[in-house]
Amino acid sequence: MQEHADETATRARADLLTALLLVALGLVLFYLSWTMPRLEARRIHPSTIPGLVPIALSAALTLCGGLLAWRSWRLPAKGGWSALGKAVTGKAARRVGAVLALALLHTLVLVGWLPFWAAAMLFIFSFIVVFELWLIDGQPVTPLSSLVWAAIIAIVGGGGIYFVFERIFLVRLP
Amino acid sequence: MFDGLVLLGQGIGHFLTPASLFNVVWATLLGLVVGILPGLTATMGVALLVTLTYKMTPDQAILTLMCVYLGSIYGGSRTAILLNIPGTPANAAATLDGHPLAQQGRAGLAMGLATTSSTLGTMVGIFFLAIIAPVLSEAALKFGSYEFFWLALFGVVISGQMSGSDTPLKGYIAGILGLLVAMIGMETLHAHQRFTFGMPALGGGVDLIPAMVGAFGLAEILSAMKRKAVTQIAEVNDRVVPTFREIFQYWRTIIRSGIIGTFVGIIPGVGEDVGSWTSYAAAKRASKHPEEFGKGSQEGLIAAETGDNAVVSAAMIPTLTLALPGSAAAAVLIAAMYIHGIRPGPMLMVENPVFLYQVVAMLVLATLANLIFGLSLTKLFIKVLSVPRERLMAVIYVLCVVGSFAITQRMFDVYVMLIFGVVGFILREMKYPMAPLVLGIVLGDLLDLNLRRGLQLTNGDPSPFFTRPISAVICLIVLLTILLSIPAVSRRVRSLFHRNGTGAPAQG
Numbered sequence: 001m002q003e004h005a006d007e008t009a010t011r012a013r014a015d016l017l018t019a020l021l022l023v024a025l026g027l028v029l030f031y032l033s034w035t036m037p038r039l040e041a042r043r044i045h046p047s048t049i050p051g052l053v054p055i056a057l058s059a060a061l062t063l064c065g066g067l068l069a070w071r072s073w074r075l076p077a078k079g080g081w082s083a084l085g086k087a088v089t090g091k092a093a094r095r096v097g098a099v100l101a102l103a104l105l106h107t108l109v110l111v112g113w114l115p116f117w118a119a120a121m122l123f124i125f126s127f128i129v130v131f132e133l134w135l136i137d138g139q140p141v142t143p144l145s146s147l148v149w150a151a152i153i154a155i156v157g158g159g160g161i162y163f164v165f166e167r168i169f170l171v172r173l174p
Numbered sequence: 175m176f177d178g179l180v181l182l183g184q185g186i187g188h189f190l191t192p193a194s195l196f197n198v199v200w201a202t203l204l205g206l207v208v209g210i211l212p213g214l215t216a217t218m219g220v221a222l223l224v225t226l227t228y229k230m231t232p233d234q235a236i237l238t239l240m241c242v243y244l245g246s247i248y249g250g251s252r253t254a255i256l257l258n259i260p261g262t263p264a265n266a267a268a269t270l271d272g273h274p275l276a277q278q279g280r281a282g283l284a285m286g287l288a289t290t291s292s293t294l295g296t297m298v299g300i301f302f303l304a305i306i307a308p309v310l311s312e313a314a315l316k317f318g319s320y321e322f323f324w325l326a327l328f329g330v331v332i333s334g335q336m337s338g339s340d341t342p343l344k345g346y347i348a349g350i351l352g353l354l355v356a357m358i359g360m361e362t363l364h365a366h367q368r369f370t371f372g373m374p375a376l377g378g379g380v381d382l383i384p385a386m387v388g389a390f391g392l393a394e395i396l397s398a399m400k401r402k403a404v405t406q407i408a409e410v411n412d413r414v415v416p417t418f419r420e421i422f423q424y425w426r427t428i429i430r431s432g433i434i435g436t437f438v439g440i441i442p443g444v445g446e447d448v449g450s451w452t453s454y455a456a457a458k459r460a461s462k463h464p465e466e467f468g469k470g471s472q473e474g475l476i477a478a479e480t481g482d483n484a485v486v487s488a489a490m491i492p493t494l495t496l497a498l499p500g501s502a503a504a505a506v507l508i509a510a511m512y513i514h515g516i517r518p519g520p521m522l523m524v525e526n527p528v529f530l531y532q533v534v535a536m537l538v539l540a541t542l543a544n545l546i547f548g549l550s551l552t553k554l555f556i557k558v559l560s561v562p563r564e565r566l567m568a569v570i571y572v573l574c575v576v577g578s579f580a581i582t583q584r585m586f587d588v589y590v591m592l593i594f595g596v597v598g599f600i601l602r603e604m605k606y607p608m609a610p611l612v613l614g615i616v617l618g619d620l621l622d623l624n625l626r627r628g629l630q631l632t633n634g635d636p637s638p639f640f641t642r643p644i645s646a647v648i649c650l651i652v653l654l655t656i657l658l659s660i661p662a663v664s665r666r667v668r669s670l671f672h673r674n675g676t677g678a679p680a681q682g
Contacts, residue, residue, distance in 0.1 A: 011340075011604070018604055029354065037366065039364055039366065045633060046634065047629040047630075047636075048363060048626040048627075048630045050361050050363075050368055052622075052625070052626060053353075053621065053625060057350055057353050057354050058354070060346075061354065064346050068347065092400045093400075096399065096400045098399075099396055099567075103392070103595075104592070106572075107588055111575070111585075111588075120572045123571070124569060124572065127564070127568035127571070128565055128568055131564040153568070153569065157569040158572065165576055165580070172580070172583050173579070174579045174585060174588065
């Protein structure tokens with residue numbers, strides 16, 4: 001019961017923050033849509049200007065964001081801010097951060113610098129080792145077993161994807 | 175009527191040869207593999223295979239492509255059920271109930287239901303394609319910009335209203351965000367570039383596939399790695415072949431979803447995903463147990479899979495009779511038909527009426543192959559669940575990179591996938607539904623183009639949007655949906671019915 005109340009309080013505060021961001025986004029988009037060229041030189045009908053639908057959508061986003069902010073503000077959320085702070089610095093958040101860091105490292109650095117199959121193998125190996133030996137959440141695995149499995153899956157997975165896509169499906173890989 | 179049946183019989187007989195059946199077998203299996211692999215879509219599978227069919231005869235080439243198309247749409251349900259990642263965009267709705275069913279240890283049943291409902295959905299679509307194709311194509315011809323505008327808005331609004339689990343507001347916000355994403359790039363009425371900020375890569379807009387792979391692939395990887403580990407996966411020993419009762423207790427849902435899928439398929443450019451989401455939303459609305467939707471509802475899974483597969487068959491109606499693709503994969507099929515000297519369009523029924531029924535026969539054979547492989551090979555895929563997420567998700571991420579890169583071979587699309595993955599993950603965590611976001615991206619161009627084209631046709635007069643009969647009906651539904659999602663209005667309406675309900679006996 002208490003856990004549910006905490007979750008509701010956290011979400012109410014998170015919703016409030018998001019809603020304010022959405023209102024800001026809506027206002028920026030409204031400005032950009034309003035100032036979009038109206039192509040008068042091409043004598044198009046004023047009701048068919050390119051900004052017509054974006055104006056309506058950004059206004060709707062601002063309105064919905066405002067309503068959500070109002071709704072979230074009115075919800076009782078005792079201790080919501082501190083619970084939200086804990087949620088974004090907890091272990092679960094660290095695991096998400098680690099996935100993102102590995103994904104960005106693979107896609108922005110390794111791909112292009114190494115052949116795709118090598119980048120894929122390195123990513124798969126590191127991913128498994130990081131989550132089985134460092135950020136463990138579940139059944140512990142012995143280091144030797146983890147390293148061996150990581151190497152096997154990296155070779156089979158990375159090599160398999162390269163072979164199936166580039167050789168069989170004839171898909172050009174990054 | 176009888177001429178049609180005779181032509182259909184001839185069409186099926188035409189393909190009952192060893193060579194044709196061999197093509198059906200390998201192409202369906204390939205389609206299943208394409209559908210099961212996340213990030214590989216039916217459109218991509220069909221497009222990749224066109225090059226392999228150059229040397230085939232036209233009928234065999236189209237048969238092969240059709241089997242891949244149907245196989246991958248169906249195969250995608252496996253990934254949706256087992257991994258919560260739609261194998262193709264068409265199976266996104268199947269994740270909502272298919273995956274919870276698998277998590278409850280009923281993966282076999284989920285796959286069996288998906289297989290059977292896919293077959294039934296295709297059959298409903300085939301029925302309409304074979305029997306009333308000319309009539310329906312004429313009806314589709316009467317749809318103008320006004321109707322398309324309202325249909326697009328209807329899709330986003332109904333999806334936002336139905337799928338917003340926390341509050342409909344979040345559903346509407348997700349839909350609006352999707353529509354805004356669709357505004358990026360060159361608009362089609364005046365060829366003006368919107369929100370591109372001088373970046374040439376944004377000129378063509380945001381592709382649906384990388385966005386979907388991000389929002390459903392990477393976002394799911396992040397969600398899966400964040401969640402507490404399931405220490406023991408329930409042993410899955412349930413039967414795969416569903417009982418007659420398990421399927422046909424939802425006969426209303428099957429027929430309704432088949433008809434909705436057929437209707438969506440007939441509308442040019444509106445693909446399987448819309449058919450699936452719309453069928454799902456309609457089933458949830460009509461269900462006696464709407465609270466079970468999203469938590470492992472068999473009815474929800476059946477609706478989603480019947481709807482998308484009915485679209486595949488029905489999409490052939492505008493494709494063959496008007497040369498307007500009923501879906502993205504159907505656009506590739508039109509190109510393949512031209513390569514093989516078949517000219518789809520209004521004249522096809524005059525010049526080559528047999529071909530229409532050959533297409534019907536192709537769909538029948540492909541769906542039977544799906545049914546056989548689906549029910550016999552199904553247990554193999556359940557093993558995917560036993561792979562630890564730490565060992566599976568890394569490979570899935572590499573597939574996401576490949577899947578988002580492969581369509582246009584641009585790293586830009588991989589970056590789009592990354593952005594949508596992160597944003598999609600945050601939105602999921604905040605309980606924003608993904609369905610309206612996706613619908614917004616799919617329908618944004620349709621909505622924008624048809625609103626402004628309609629206004630251009632009437633020189634700025636918006637009255638046809640409200641006075642044309644079909645437009646007026648859809649407009650009314652959209653307005654009522656929005657009004658009823660306002661708590662105060664909804665309460666008033668409910669109390670009105672409640673008062674009437676309690677007042678009636680007193681009068682008697």
